[in-house]
Amino acid sequence: MKLPLAFLVLSTALPAFLHAGEKTVMRDAATHEDLVKKLKSTETVDPMKRMKASSGADPSKKNQPEDILNRVDFICFNGAATLVPKRAIISVPENLKSRLILTSNTPITHWPDFYIRNRGWITTIEVSRAQAEGKEPFPAETTERIAQSTNLVIAMFQGSPISVLPLKTPPVETTGPIKKP
Secondary structure (H helix, E strand, C coil): CCCCHHHHHHHHHHHHHHCCCCCCCCCCCCCHHHHHHHHHHHHHCCHHHHCCCCCCCCHHHHCCCCCHHHCEEEEEECCEEEEEECCCEEECCHHHHHHHCCCCCCCECCHHHHHHHCCCCEEEEECCHHHHCCCCCCCHHHHHHHHHCCCEEEEEECCEECCCCCCCCCCCCCCCCCCCC
């Protein structure tokens, strides 16, 4: 599409016409000497001296990292092992308890690889975030399926193992004063 010549002339000249009455302010670029003076003035002022000392315990000493072995469970079978978060294993049948013991010199593999090779005796159940946080109970059919399963049952959230906290029950309210016997 071709634009008329008058439109092109107006669009070019209009900004200059609108700002014709304003005075344009020019400034010089900073010289090397100006920059050196500015640097020296900022070096003499130490911003750390203006900061207040924090009170309380040192957070770097208070929040020490935990040992990963205290936060995971191992699943081992057929010369391979994997890690899952604590409380991700929902049900362990009696005949599979020996597979939760890590043997020495067993290579650790990623969960997806381990699960593909051992899906015959591992069952996964997808849980919601609220269920994992203990805010919602499992549906009755899921609870029944877990109870009847002869496989190791692992809780999953979006395809990865997740810890499932115990169900939080709201406190029971009493309607009257508590009588002591």
